[in-house]
Amino acid sequence: MAIDVRSLIEEALLELCNEKPLAKISVGDIQKKSGVSRQTFYNYFRDKNDLIQQIYLDRIIARWKTVDSDLEYYDSLLDVFDRYAKYHHFLKQALSMNDQNCLREFMIEYCKKFDLKWHQLYYGSEPMPDALRFATEYHAVASMSLTIAWILSDMPSPPHVIAENIARMRDAGLSQLLYDKKGSPYKLPDAD
Secondary structure: OOOOOOHHHHHHHHHHHHOOOOOOOOOHHHHHHHHHHHHHHHOOOOHHHHHHHHHHHHHHHHHOOOOOOOOOOHHHHHHHHHOOOOOOOOHHHHHHHHHHHHHHHHHHHHHHHHHHHHHHHHHOOOOOOOOHHHHHHHHHHHHHHHHHHHHHHOOOOOOOHHHHHOOOOOHHHHHHHOOOOOOOOOOOOOOO
16 A cells, blocks of 8 residues: 555644644654655645645645535535634644745635636636626635634634625625526525
């Protein structure tokens, strides 16, 4: 059975976060914990922030890595918020780091790019209007900023509450621009 080196390195960083602050963890610490050489680490990651971003992609938003027209928005969002809760200790530390290529900026940019692709797929083959593009970027930044604030404030609301609120706000804010053709992708499962 082949060793998944990427996962081994990711797991080492997550374990180290329980031993000392993320900001104080070095690539050398990660190498020692994972048992990989410096060269092996750099074969997989540019630096520690790249590793942090990859953990976010692989372990937290795995369902959001591919733009899919069949995406069940609320169910996928709830899954992510449950993962935010599971990885809260790691995320809070990562989001407190504001250096170059930080997770905070990565999350916002990733959300904007994903939403633009998904809304274009949902909208159809014709280019989306400027108003929809603006509203998409606005809601992506607003949703992610709210999410980051929620994580940093120790998640005062349960994951399902914040997921429902984000879905409702997107439904209200985008309904006239996006849903004329197919109905809202943001409706909650129990909504009529």
